[in-house]
Amino acid sequence: MIKIENVTKVYPGSDKAVVQDLNLHIEKGEICVLVGASGCGKTTTMRMINRLIDLTEGRILVADQDIHSVDPIKLRLGIGYVIQETGLFPHYTIEKNIATVPIELKWDKNRIQERVRELMGLVDLDYEQYAKKKPSSLSGGQKQRVGVARALAADPPIMLMDEPFGALDPITRAKLQNEFLDIQARIKKTIVFVTHDIDEAMKMGDKIAVMQDGKVVQYGTPHEILTAPVNKFVENLVGENRILKRLSLITCGEQQVNSPIYNLPGDEETLIERIAQNERLSTHQIVGIAGEEKTPLGYIPLFKYDRGDSTPLLDRIVTPPLTIHQNKTLFDALGVLFNTGERGVFVVDDEGRALSFITMTDLFEAVQ
Amino acid sequence: MLELFSFIVKRQSKIFELLGQHVSMVLTALLVSIIIGTIIGYLITYNKKLAKVVIYFCSMLMTIPSLALFVFLIPFLGIGDKPAIAGLVIYTLLPIVRNVYVGLTNIDPAVISSAVGMGMTGLGITLKIKFPLALPVIFAGVRTSVVMGIGLGAIAAYIGAGGLGEYIFQGINRGNNNMILTGALLIALITIIVDKLMQILQKKAEGMIR
Numbered sequence: 001m002i003k004i005e006n007v008t009k010v011y012p013g014s015d016k017a018v019v020q021d022l023n024l025h026i027e028k029g030e031i032c033v034l035v036g037a038s039g040c041g042k043t044t045t046m047r048m049i050n051r052l053i054d055l056t057e058g059r060i061l062v063a064d065q066d067i068h069s070v071d072p073i074k075l076r077l078g079i080g081y082v083i084q085e086t087g088l089f090p091h092y093t094i095e096k097n098i099a100t101v102p103i104e105l106k107w108d109k110n111r112i113q114e115r116v117r118e119l120m121g122l123v124d125l126d127y128e129q130y131a132k133k134k135p136s137s138l139s140g141g142q143k144q145r146v147g148v149a150r151a152l153a154a155d156p157p158i159m160l161m162d163e164p165f166g167a168l169d170p171i172t173r174a175k176l177q178n179e180f181l182d183i184q185a186r187i188k189k190t191i192v193f194v195t196h197d198i199d200e201a202m203k204m205g206d207k208i209a210v211m212q213d214g215k216v217v218q219y220g221t222p223h224e225i226l227t228a229p230v231n232k233f234v235e236n237l238v239g240e241n242r243i244l245k246r247l248s249l250i251t252c253g254e255q256q257v258n259s260p261i262y263n264l265p266g267d268e269e270t271l272i273e274r275i276a277q278n279e280r281l282s283t284h285q286i287v288g289i290a291g292e293e294k295t296p297l298g299y300i301p302l303f304k305y306d307r308g309d310s311t312p313l314l315d316r317i318v319t320p321p322l323t324i325h326q327n328k329t330l331f332d333a334l335g336v337l338f339n340t341g342e343r344g345v346f347v348v349d350d351e352g353r354a355l356s357f358i359t360m361t362d363l364f365e366a367v368q
Numbered sequence: 369m370l371e372l373f374s375f376i377v378k379r380q381s382k383i384f385e386l387l388g389q390h391v392s393m394v395l396t397a398l399l400v401s402i403i404i405g406t407i408i409g410y411l412i413t414y415n416k417k418l419a420k421v422v423i424y425f426c427s428m429l430m431t432i433p434s435l436a437l438f439v440f441l442i443p444f445l446g447i448g449d450k451p452a453i454a455g456l457v458i459y460t461l462l463p464i465v466r467n468v469y470v471g472l473t474n475i476d477p478a479v480i481s482s483a484v485g486m487g488m489t490g491l492g493i494t495l496k497i498k499f500p501l502a503l504p505v506i507f508a509g510v511r512t513s514v515v516m517g518i519g520l521g522a523i524a525a526y527i528g529a530g531g532l533g534e535y536i537f538q539g540i541n542r543g544n545n546n547m548i549l550t551g552a553l554l555i556a557l558i559t560i561i562v563d564k565l566m567q568i569l570q571k572k573a574e575g576m577i578r
Contacts, residue, residue, distance in 0.1 A: 076486060077487035
C-alpha cells in the first residue's frame with residue numbers, strides 16, 4: 001500500500017541526511033510502527049508520506065502511485081493525520097473539527113452530520129454532550145479521541161499517526177491504545193504509527209521498523225524483533241526484560257501451553273490416577289478444577305497429596321479460583337499470579353466459563 | 369460649570385458638526401489603516417527579515433512629531449481632510465501591522481501542521497484558521513490605533529481638517545475656556561467610549577477561540 005523506495009532526506013543548509021536510502025513496504029491493512037530515539041528520522045519519514053516534507057531523493061508510492069505525481073492537497077485529503085498535540089482547531093466546535101475534511105471535500109450537510117455522529121460513537125464520545133463544545137473543555141484523552149475521529153472522517157485508506165497517545169497519562173494511554181486496536185480490527189486501515197516507546201510499538205504494531213540514524217535497522221513483526229534482534233542496538237532498545245515483553249504479545253486465549261482442567265463431578269477417577277502419577281514424578285504440578293457448566297472452582301496442588309490420602313477430592317480444592325479474560329495477555333496473567341501469590345489462573349470467556357488453566361510453569365515454558 | 373453647559377446647548381449644532389467631522393476623519397483613516405495594515409501584516413508573515421524591517425520602519429514613522437508630519441504633508445496633499453487622514457493612517461499603521469503579524473505568526477504550530485496535513489489549502493488555512501485565531505491580537509492593535517487616532521485627530525484641526533480640535537485651537541486663540549473644555553472633554557469622552565467598545569469586541573474574539 002505504501003512503498004518507500006531508496007528515500008533520502010537532506011535538509012537545506014545541512015550536509016547530514018536525516019533519512020538515508022530508506023526502504024520500507026507497508027502492507028494494506030497493517031499497522032507499521034516506526035520506532036527509535038528522537039532524531040532518528042521516524043517523524044521525517046512519516047511526514048514525507050503526506051508531503052509535509054519533500055524528499056530529496058528516491059520515491060514514495062501510495063497505492064502504486066508516485067506521491068509527487070499527485071496534487072499534495074488531494075493526496076493529504078486521502079490520508080488521515082493524527083499528531084500528539086492533537087492540533088484541534090480551538091475556535092471550532094468538536095463537530096466542526098471532526099468535519100474538517102468532509103467540509104473540504106464539500107460533502108452535503110446531512111451527510112457530514114451523520115458521519116460526525118457515527119465517528120463520535122466510534123471513539124466513544126457522546127454526540128449530544130460534546131458535539132457543540134469547544135476543544136478547550138475536553139480532557140487530553142477526549143481531545144485525542146476527537147483527533148482520531150477527525151482523521152477518520154472521510155474514511156481514508158491510510159492513516160499517519162505521530163505519537164498520538166504520547167501526551168496522555170499511562171492509564172488513559174492504555175485505554176486509548178486498546179480502543180484504537182478494537183477500531184482498527186474493524187476498519188482495517190493502513191497505518192504508519194510513530195513512537196519512541198518500544199512497549200507501545202510492540203502493542204500497536206503488526207510490523208515494527210526500528211530506526212537509527214535515518215535508517216531502518218530491523219523490520220519485522222514484534223515477535224521477530226523480540227526473539228531475534230539483529231544487533232546490539234535493537235537488543236538494547238527492546239531491553240533486558242524482552243522475555244517478559246514477549247508475554248505481552250500472547251493473549252491467554254491463544255496460549256497453547258497450559259495445565260489440565262478436571263471437572264467435578266465427572267473426572268474423579270482420572271484425577272485420583274493423576275495424583276498417583278504425580279507422586280512418582282514429584283513435580284510441583286497443580287491442576288484446575290471446574291464444576292458444572294465449566295465454572296472455575298479452584299485448584300488442587302497435586303504434590304500435597306499421596307496415594308493413600310483419604311481427604312475427599314472436593315475438600316482438597318484451594319479456593320477461590322482466580323480468573324482472567326481470554327483477551328488479556330500472558331503478561332496480565334503473570335501480574336495476577338504475582339499480585340495474589342497464587343499458582344494458577346483460569347482463562348475464561350465472556351460468560352465466565354473456564355477455557356484453560358495457566359500456571360507459573362506454563363508461563364515459563366511459553367517464553368522459552 | 370453651568371456656564372459651560374449653557375455654552376454647549378447654545379452651540380450644539382456646531383459642536384455636532386465638529387464631532388461628526390472628527391469621527392468621520394478618524395474612522396476613514398482607521399479603515400484605510402486597517403486595510404493597508406492587514407495586507408502588509410499578512411504579507412510580511414512570509415519573510416521574517418522583511419517583517420523586521422517593515423515593523424521597524426513603521427515604528428520610526430510613529431516617532432515623527434505629529435504636527436511636523438501633518439505640516440510636512442501639506443505641500444503634497446494641500447490643506448484640509450486629505451493630509452489629516454494620510455497623517456492619521458501613517459500613525460495608526462504600526463499597531464495594526466505589528467499585531468496582525470504577531471497574531472498570525474503566534475498560532476500553535478500543531479494547529480497549522482494538522483491543518484496542512486489534513487489537506488486544507490493555503491488560502492483555506494489563512495481564512496478559516498489563521499485570521500480567526502489572530503483576531504483578538506488584531507483587535508488589540510486596532511484598539512490602540514483608534515484611541516491614538518482620536519487624540520491625534522485634534523491636532524489635525526491645525527491644518528484645517530476640522531473636528532473637535534478646531535474648538536481647542538480657537539479657544540486658545542480667543543481665550544475662551546468653554547470652547548477649550550468642550551473640545552477636550554468630548555475628545556476624552558469618545559476616546560473612552562470607543563476604547564470600551566473595542567475592549568468588548570476583543571473579549572468576544574477571545575471567547576470565540578477558547
